[in-house]
Amino acid sequence: MEETYNEVATMSADSSIWFVVKIFYLIAFFVYFVFAAITVKQTYLMTQTLEIGLESLIRTFAWAHLMFAIAVFIIALVSL
């Protein structure tokens, strides 16, 4: 009886640890999402300051990067 209790307690502690680890990973992925969002804003500021002819390409890339960051965050949220 006591062995079973210990096993359950160990499993519970393990799952709590991985839950905390999961939160840290999600925070890291969220920080990357914030970085991607700031990059979009930054590219808009930069392309307003200087136009060379590649503005639409750079803005498209920044938006695609933000979409990618959101997708990664959602996948992490579901699968971790």
Add this chain to the structure above:
Amino acid sequence: MPELYSSDNQTQLKPTGSPLSAFCFLPTHAKFENQDPDEKVILLLRRHPVTNLPWIALGLLLALVPSIAGMLDVLSILPARFQFATVILWYLLTLAIVIQGALTWFFNVNIVTNRRIIDVNFYTLIYREISDAKINNIQEITYKVGGFLGTFLHFGDVVIQTAGALPNFNFEKVPNPARVTDILHDLQKNGGNL
């Protein structure tokens, strides 16, 4: 409005350099914030491409780390899903470094127009500094080429001293600093004409 093409060396005044070039002479599509309607961009300068080597090398090294970690089985203490997430996070960090390096190089420019010189600096993600000075406020222009790479690949700093309390300008590690100095001297001497 001063005439840009008043000198007899018109054959040398052809536009050169693509939008990705570090030395664009008379760039056709270049415009900047607060540009006057009759102001013409004569030079658009960036740091020499070789100055990008540190972040490119760092990006390549960081991209190799997950493979090395896989060979050494460093991540085996983690469950499979966390191993995968760690690798993804690592590649995202690498991508962030590469994106910032590329954007910083592309948008940190020095512009010379027929009226003024402009220094555009993006220091961090959200901090930018733009300074300008009129061509007729330029007092002294010095260029410095030093080091093995600078001498070999012909890039260096162009230091422009301006009158009074105006800040000095330093076009850092630009290609062909002698030609930049020459163009600035011509503009200064001819009041905005080449």
